[in-house]
Amino acid sequence: xxxxxxxxxVDLLFPRRCLVCGSFDTHLCERCAGAVRIQxxxxxxxxxxxxxxxxxxxxxxxxAKLDGILAAGNFKQLQYLVHxxxxxxxxxxAVPLGxxxxxxxxxxxxxxxxSDFIIIPVPLHAAKLRYRGFNQSALLAQTIASELALTLxxxxxxxxxxxxxxxxxxxxQRLQNIRGAFACPEPEVVAGKKILLIDDLATSCATLHExxxxxxxxxxxxxxxLVLAHG
Numbered sequence: 001x002x003x004x005x006x007x008x009x010v011d012l013l014f015p016r017r018c019l020v021c022g023s024f025d026t027h028l029c030e031r032c033a034g035a036v037r038i039q040x041x042x043x044x045x046x047x048x049x050x051x052x053x054x055x056x057x058x059x060x061x062x063x064a065k066l067d068g069i070l071a072a073g074n075f076k077q078l079q080y081l082v083h084x085x086x087x088x089x090x091x092x093x094a095v096p097l098g099x100x101x102x103x104x105x106x107x108x109x110x111x112x113x114x115s116d117f118i119i120i121p122v123p124l125h126a127a128k129l130r131y132r133g134f135n136q137s138a139l140l141a142q143t144i145a146s147e148l149a150l151t152l153x154x155x156x157x158x159x160x161x162x163x164x165x166x167x168x169x170x171x172x173q174r175l176q177n178i179r180g181a182f183a184c185p186e187p188e189v190v191a192g193k194k195i196l197l198i199d200d201l202a203t204s205c206a207t208l209h210e211x212x213x214x215x216x217x218x219x220x221x222x223x224x225x226l227v228l229a230h231g
Contacts, residue, residue, distance in 0.1 A: 016092075018032055019032075019080070019081060019084055019090075020032035020035075020081075026092075026096075027084070027090050027092055027093050028081065028093055028096045028097070030096075033096045033099070033100065035077075036073045036074060036077050036078065036100055037073060037074040037077060038072065038073055038100075038103055038104055038107045039071050039072060039073055039074060039104065039229070039230075042054035042055075042069075042070060042071060042108075042230075043071075043230060044056055044057045044060055045060075045065070045066050045068070045069040045202070045205040045208065045209065045225065045230075046060035046061075046065060046205075047060050051068075053068065053070065053108055053110065054068045054069045054070040054071065054224075054225075055067070055068045056068050056069075063213070063216050064209065064212065064213040064216070065209055065212060065213075066197075066205070066208055066209055066212045066223055066224060066225050067212075067222045067223055067224055068224045068225070069202065069205060069208065069224065069225035069226070069227065069230065070104060070105065070108065070110065070224065070225070070226050070227075071104070071202065071227050071228070071229050071230035072100050072101045072103065072104025072105075072107075072226070072227070072228050072229065073100050073104065073228055073229050074229060075201070075229035075230065075231040077229075078097075078100070078201070078228045078229045079201060079229065079231070081093060081097060082097070082136070082200045082201055082228060082229075085097065085136050085200075086132070086136050086200070089132065089133065089134075091133075091134045091136070091139055094136060094139030094140055094142070094143060095143050097140060097143075097200075097228060098139070098140045098141075098142070098143025098144050098147065099143065099147065100228060101140060101143070101144045101198070101226055101227075101228060102143075102144055102147040102148060104226070105144075105148065105226070111148060114148065114150065114196055114224075115148075115150075116194060117150060117193075117194040117195060117196040117222075117224070118150065118151045118152070118153050118156070118189075118190075118193050118194070118195060118196070119141050119144065119145045119150050119151065119152045119153065119195075119196050119198060120141070120152075120153050120154075120156035120157055120190075120195055120196070120197055120198070120211075120215075121135060121137035121138040121140065121141035121154065121157075121197075121198045121199075122137045122157070122197060122198065122199040122207060122208070122211060123135065123137075123138075123157050123158050123159040123182070124137075124159055125159040125160075125161070125162040125163070125181075126159075127162050128162065136200055137198050137199050137200060138154060140198050140200065140228075141154070141198040144198065144226070150196070153186075153189050153190070155185060155186055155189070156184065156186065156189055156190055156195070156215070157182050157183070157184060157185075157211055157214065157215070158182065158183050158184075158185050159181055159182055160180075160181065160182065160183045161180055161181040161182075163177050163178055163181050164177055166178065166203070166204070166206065166207055174203075174204045174206040174207075175204075175206045175209075175210075177206075178206050178207050178210045179210065181207075181210060182210055182211055182214045183214060184214050184215060184217070184218040187218035187219065190215055190218045190219070190220045191218060191219040191220070192219060192220075192221055193220055193221060194220070194221050194222040194223075194224075195215050195220050195222065195223045195224070196224050196225075196226055197211055197212070197215075197223060197224065197225045197226065198225075198226055198227075199225065199226075199227050200227065200228055201227060201228060201229055201230075201231060202225065202227045202229070202230045202231065203230075203231040205225070205230075208225040208227075211223070212225075
């Protein structure tokens with residue numbers, strides 16, 4: 001009936017509105033993005049006890065673990081926005097959410113610490129990527145790589161196992177679900193490098209730890225995670 005709708009026509013028929021305050025023209029306005037609380041404390045990704053900057057405690061660290069994880073913002077505020085991006089397919093949220101990741105890094109004064117890291121997004125399986133049309137972690141990674149002038153290695157990891165959604169599983173089952181899900185197709189890209197893994201939300205951190213294990217087997221020097229929030 002309407003033929004092929006152009007982007008301006010879609011915006012006219014279905015105008016974008018801020019998911020928080022309802023204002024027009026964007027799915028997350030600057031005022032509401034600025035109201036997201038930057039996380040003032042960080043937790044070890046293994047024992048979940050407080051730790052400076054998200055460092056993994058020495059007693060918790062081994063070759064299969066993240067060296068640290070930085071969570072930028074408040075989980076309750078960000079969970080709805082991340083779910084909207086992924087399940088309502090609102091990929092334009094990646095830019096304001098990516099800037100919240102950047103603000104988290106700057107809040108803790110870690111720009112220099114991460115200055116020689118390369119960025120790798122947590123990948124989607126090809127089947128899920130075809131269904132959704134985009135990888136939200138890759139879009140977030142593009143934004144933070146641009147904001148912090150870091151090198152992006154989009155093929156540093158690939159997902160070789162189409163797993164069930166981690167969020168739908170009890171915590172004890174998440175490690176088993178994600179085991180063997182990732183591979184490093186270009187180990188020469190990560191060997192001897194410091195890696196900053198980008199994902200949207202972390203709960204058990206099982207996915208990020210599995211990625212870290214694969215990257216360290218490929219001789220990565222250090223692996224940190226950077227997420228919007230740690231639930």
